[in-house]
Amino acid sequence: MSEVRVRFPPSPTGYLHIGGARTALYNWLYARKHNGKLILRIEDTDAERSTQESIDGILKGLKWLGLNWDEGPYFQTAFTHEHKAAAQRLLDEGLAYKCFCTKEELEHKREAALSAKRDYKYDGSCRNLTAEETAAREARGLPCVIRFKVDRQAPGTVSFNDHVLGVISRTYNDIEDFVIVRSNGKPLYLLCNVVDDIRDRISHVIRGQDHLGNTARQILIYRALGARVPEFAHMPLTLDLKKAKISKRSHGEIVAVQFYQQRGFLPWALCNFLALLGWSTTDNQEIFSREELIKAFSLERINKANSIFNYQKDNPKFFTDPKAISINEHYLRTMPMAELAPLVKERLQAAGLWQDDYDGSRREWFINTVDLIRSRFHTLNDFAEMGRAYFAEDYEFEARAVRKNVLKHEELKTWLPALADSLEALPEYNHETIEAAMRGMAEDLGIKPGILINGARAVTTGRLAGPSMFEVAEAIGRERMVNRLRHKTAPLYEPD
RNA sequence: GGCCCCUUCGUCUAGCGGUUAGGACGUCGGCCUCUCACGCCGGUAACACGAGUUCGAUUCUCGUAGGGGUCACCA
Structure with missing residues (x-):
């Protein structure tokens, strides 16, 4: 079996979003699993929208996630001459032709077809132009695009065996003679992508199902160029709660990888979550180390159906998919x-x-x-x-903590400073002696220990909840504890 | 609209003819307890619909409905 070579080809028109990250992850996993290579290729042919800032962001995002690549980044624009040469070759071999139809004409036909509820496909007006006719038009300086000539005679359908979806086929008749080079001479994505994949010797194209419609046309190009057709695996898309494809434009930062970095996610936790969005194992394992995931991953276990990225806007508790948060928490407390x-x-x-x-x-x-x-x-x-x-003295007090655990008991104003005295006097300061001191004091006062403990917690940490107060007191340290109990209690009783 | 893909709890999913339809997250209840969390225990909740095939369909086939993708001189 030949070497596995996969690629991640983002177009640098924005930040790296979780859909892209997931595509990168799946490619990365596949490469690692098969000791193959992951090639990073920046598809910057759209000069209008491509930015350096975006390129930097994408690279940074991949690095943060730990998805290392083996070759690249290559830049598509560096190979324009190859794309053009390929188009010329197709032209020379009669597998493509020049089309002089203007954009306006085509637009007109398209609209006419649409309003008549007919399916629109390029009618092939220029397909059968003779060499002389073509030359004459060129001589007149008419602009033209280059179209790929779809062979409607032969087999009838083009089909491939997708690693996720199974056999997919499409009849030639459904494929129009598509444009591969613009009238300004710039080759189009469909062509560039194939030429680059051939050059990079890509063995498996793992991409989103939004590319499913491109595949048949691209296979035609591979064949016309005499290249080996790679294997394909089309991943399901990730949608939002309203089942719309997630996008930078409509979902903003919530889908940006960088957002997760800023919000304090662990990179591997995000990868782990993303891996589960559309892929699973028979035994339902959900937490994977890198090595485990690489070992377990397979294209065939990718789900066919789209999955939903489950986040509610403006939910403070779940600022993103609850499952992503729970996986993050898991790693946070077990790593x-x-x-x-x-x-x-x-x-x-x-x-x-x-x-x-x-x-x-x-x-x-x-x-x-x-x-x-x-x-x-x-x-x-x-x-x-x-x-x-x-880690600091200038911590804030939660209103609820103050109300519930301090103000409710007026006497804490004197009890807590008294507790400070008793902590200060302890011959040994550790969670056991602290516990004894606090419980002892509560007993002496004839109150429930909780009143003292929770009051101390509110004053010394500002919080309603937290770890065992005795261990907290030990962690904060005697000096700081005593100081806080003495000086931070009384002010809480004063109205703002 | 044409073409293509998809359809199991709210969400992610297991299942590959016979299961009390399993797990995870969420949610609800309980235990623990100085609070909260963790942890543990338990509950709630799903096979889109209709035909067929079959002794038997969540599973196979075909329809219907619904959802998604794509139909550019964007990538």
Whole structure:
């Protein structure tokens, strides 16, 4: 079996979105699984819309996701001469012809056909022009496009065995003589893409089902060019809740890979989620390490039906597909601390909360603290936001926490500073002695321990909920705890 | 409209003639408990419809309906 070579060919007209990322992921998985190569090719033939910014964004997105490529990025515009040469060759061999019909004429015919509810296809007006007629028109300086000549005689249908969908066929009659080169001399996507895939020796074309309609025409080009036709696998599309294809234009940042990076997603968690959007295993495994996923992946297990990206706009709890969040949470609380620590570090640095000794003398404290708080976090950003009180003194107080756990008990104004005294006096300061102190004090006061514990939590972390208060107190440290209980309690009782 | 593809819980899906139709996420209830989360236990919830084939259809065939894609001198 020949080498597996797949490609990801984004057109740089915007950011990398999750649909594109998923296509890249599937190609990447297939390449890795078969020890093949992934080629990155930037299809920048549309000079109008292509931007350097977009190219940078796409490359950055792929790198962040960890989808490394083996060749490229190649740029389609660098091979324009090849595309033109291919068109010329088709022309020379009589497999394509020049068409002098104007855009206006065609537009007119198209509209007429449409309004008459007829199917429109190019009528082949210029197909049978003699060499002399063609030459005469060229001599008059008439602009022309080059059309591929679809052979309507032979077999009748063009078909291929799609790795996802099975046998797909289309009759020649349904295929019009399509344009491969514009009147300004620029070759079109259909041609460029094939020429590039031939040059890059692509063995498997794994792309979205939105390309299904291109495939038959492209196969015709492969054949006309005498090239081997690659294998095809058309992935289902991802739609929104209203079943519309997701797009940058209509869905904005929610579909941008960069958005997930900003919101504190773990790159592999996103990959894992994307892999599951349209692909599964028989045993229903859902959490995969890189190696596991590469091993388990196969084109044949890709679902035929489109899948829905399940997100509700303006839902603060689920700012994206709940499943994506849940997978992210899973990794967040189970991944090795050695891998998580640097990621948290980045976020703390960005928030100005990082201190260098977290990497040095206080490394153990840092690791333990992150480990302590991670189980109720959803994203990396939470460490700097919900977890701010562990790393800074200027944390905010949740209104509900203050109302429910502080203001409700006027006496806490004196109890909590008293608790500070007792913590300060402890001969040993650890979660066990802290627990004994707090419970003991509650008993002495004849109150439920929860009142003291929850009050302490609200004052020292600003939050209604969190990990075991005794461990929190240990993590925050005696000095800071005592200080917070003494000085941050009373002000909460003062009206704004 | 033509052509092509698709159709199992709200969502992602398992299933490849005989299952109490399974799992995950969400949701609901419970346990745990200093709160919340984690974790654990349990509940809710699906084969689009109609014919056929068959002893038997979620599964095979054909229709119908619905959804999607595509019909450019965009990629």
